[in-house]
Amino acid sequence: MKKLIVGQSGGPTSVINASLAGVYYEAKKRGFDKVYGMVNGIEGLLNEKIVDLDDYFLDKNNLELLKRTPSSFLGTCRFKMGSIKEHEETYEKVFKILDKQEIDSLIYIGGNDSMDTVESLSDYALLKKKKQNFIGVPKTIDNDLPITDHCPGFGSACKYIATTLREIIQDNNCYGDTKPTVAIVEIMGRHAGWLTSASALAKDETCEGVDAIYLPEIPFDLDTFVEETKELLKKKSSITIAVSEGIKTEDDQFVCELTDSNLIVDSFGHKELAGCAEILAKLLKEKLNVKTRAITLSTLQRAAAHLASKNDLEEAFNCGRKGAELAYKNQSGKMVIMNRVSNDPYKIKYEVFDDIHKIANVEKKIPLEWIDVDNNYVKTELIDYLKPLIQGEVKQIYKDGLPQHINLNKK
């Protein structure tokens, strides 16, 4: 009897469940007798919240639904194992439960923090000569994991952002010269601007694209921003600007946390109340006397499975499969990575990265040479990197006009 358990951790994405589907599919194919899911990650495992995935996915239709269901089917957590020295009892508890269930392999689908968990557990197993192996499968909309070319989840978020921006640009243009308008669109990514850079994809021969992109990699100056927008408004009446939620001033303050005391705009209000798009929209309205609109893409950019990228969904599935393959081969402390063998035609090889220590807790930012600082835009290299990730559409399963999902509490 060979048994595997899989969990999901960290913020959800549109395709994290496709990785779960991939793990299940490959594990069954390889002959694992049981494929369990831990509910709410390691935190749930510690409470023995375990389900048998056969109960849901022996029916192949359900596996197809799973691929199209956003968020984490198994639930997620933000749980840190902590150091072995200080938290040995937690480690022992995990292994006690794994032993009790006779589990051989644990696969964890997640981002930086989750890879930290995979690393800690595999280190502990090595140290204490436990039989279990531990494999990490990457996911994050933020695309901030190092080593892997990109992360499953990122491409679908990019597709959502670019599509939505096209629609916003169309909408924003509707008053033409009769009413100058600035739309500021706030995009996720606290420390890395990958998602915000995807706004550049909106542009093609039928769409003028966004007029400026402000990334957290480049210090943000409020006065310069006002001046730059003023210049843009001299050339055209409808402006769309993409900003990362994580833009910071030269002295390392998040724009979204600026308050009255910074004297930028009177009565900003509580810093938790407004996002940076709202703050900047207000600023422009006051300084340039122009109609502004703040749009925050919020949760939608990580949950819009109805707009998933086919490439991204397939890669998420394949990363899950690769994870199960590694587990089957008794590898441990390793993460599945994607290696872009060629860009045109786009070709990905699924590989293994041995030294998970180099992945956990490292944030990959946009290389500065891919940013066009002078024009508040991104360079062709970055657009070429992003383009393949949004290709292809996933055929949705609609019922009564709405996409269908699958839920843990409804078998």
Added chain:
Amino acid sequence: MKKLIVGQSGGPTSVINASLAGVYYEAKKRGFDKVYGMVNGIEGLLNEKIVDLDDYFLDKNNLELLKRTPSSFLGTCRFKMGSIKEHEETYEKVFKILDKQEIDSLIYIGGNDSMDTVESLSDYALLKKKKQNFIGVPKTIDNDLPITDHCPGFGSACKYIATTLREIIQDNNCYGDTKPTVAIVEIMGRHAGWLTSASALAKDETCEGVDAIYLPEIPFDLDTFVEETKELLKKKSSITIAVSEGIKTEDDQFVCELTDSNLIVDSFGHKELAGCAEILAKLLKEKLNVKTRAITLSTLQRAAAHLASKNDLEEAFNCGRKGAELAYKNQSGKMVIMNRVSNDPYKIKYEVFDDIHKIANVEKKIPLEWIDVDNNYVKTELIDYLKPLIQGEVKQIYKDGLPQHINLNKK
């Protein structure tokens, strides 16, 4: 030579261009020699900003793209003709331009204000024995036009809202019992709750749906809201609440305009900065010490053509066609309406409403008997009314992973 001019007015929708496509298609079919478009509505017409639609749409592929392009292809305006008595020179100018271009018929696609324009111009034509006729084609995401069963544009917005809410509910559930979370989703509709009520459509056997719906038709009380959410949190850990941007307190104050002086939450900040979802999220966080998230659907709900309802798009097209038919028949001062002949099977008849005075400037709200006040929800009658409007998916035209649109400045 028979000539027609068409314009778009008011806030755009996902399918207002499908109505434009319908006008063009039918007008050409009926033998109009010229079909012009006015750029930015009557405001543009007054500046003789006129285009020949043949330049764009003799190519049938472009007509298909037009149907799938959100916002107003011709641009829009918010221009009021004003009373004939006070603005006779504006009226004369309009007719002078129409005469100069030898235009016989004017079709205006829009909401309440636009119907006011149609009414005024047709009254003036009658009064001054002008030869032109004027026809209104309805559009509005708000669904607040009277007489017609519903408005083109509304169904697609409902489909977007329900789909997005399903995805938000999935996302919101991901922490399970480990972290109680309340998501507050703010939906458009300043005076009528139609759009917000569409949040009820998210619920089916695979989705638990939203937990409460707050409509502008019912006075909103902040303390009661906190208490009601507290009760919901006793039953489940992940709560999703739909609120209309237009909810008002008993003393007729918009919640989104409440400020410090109302002593609800300290340091709300400037009333223009935050929407009501943000205010309510902050309130719940302070009073119930729970994780909250404010999501504002904003422009996206009226521009998300990629999620257009097939029924809605076809109805928008047919309303446009009917408008051109009426113009051809020299009718004037009339609006196209939709009459729901039966609900199951869903069947719409396109009819004419003679007395446009009864449409212009009247706002249709949700009938109170369709609202379940005790449970902060809507009744089955309302759900039955909404359901047919979101049925069917529109096959999008994708290129390089993104939906294609057509623009006035790019033939």
